[in-house]
Amino acid sequence: MGSKTGKFLGVPYDWRRPTMERTKSRWWNPDEPRLFTPKVVGWGWDVNLARLFGRRR
Structure with a gap:
């Protein structure tokens, strides 16, 4: 079985269950x-x- 995160053909993938922290860091992260x-x-x-x-913060 492969990894739940990584890149395939240069495109990132993440098959983990989403968390609120990860969602915020990807959708709204001024830093x-x-x-x-x-x-x-x-x-x-x-x-x-x-x-x-x-x-910006």
Whole structure:
């Protein structure tokens, strides 16, 4: 059985059960420099909305 997190063909995946902490860190994290972060659950990327809207702490 393979790992629940990692990359396949350069695309990140995470098959763990989502947590509120991980969801917040991927969807709304002003300290994260990336606009696109690995998906909370599944294969691909999510958008860091704090970065998109230019929010800072």
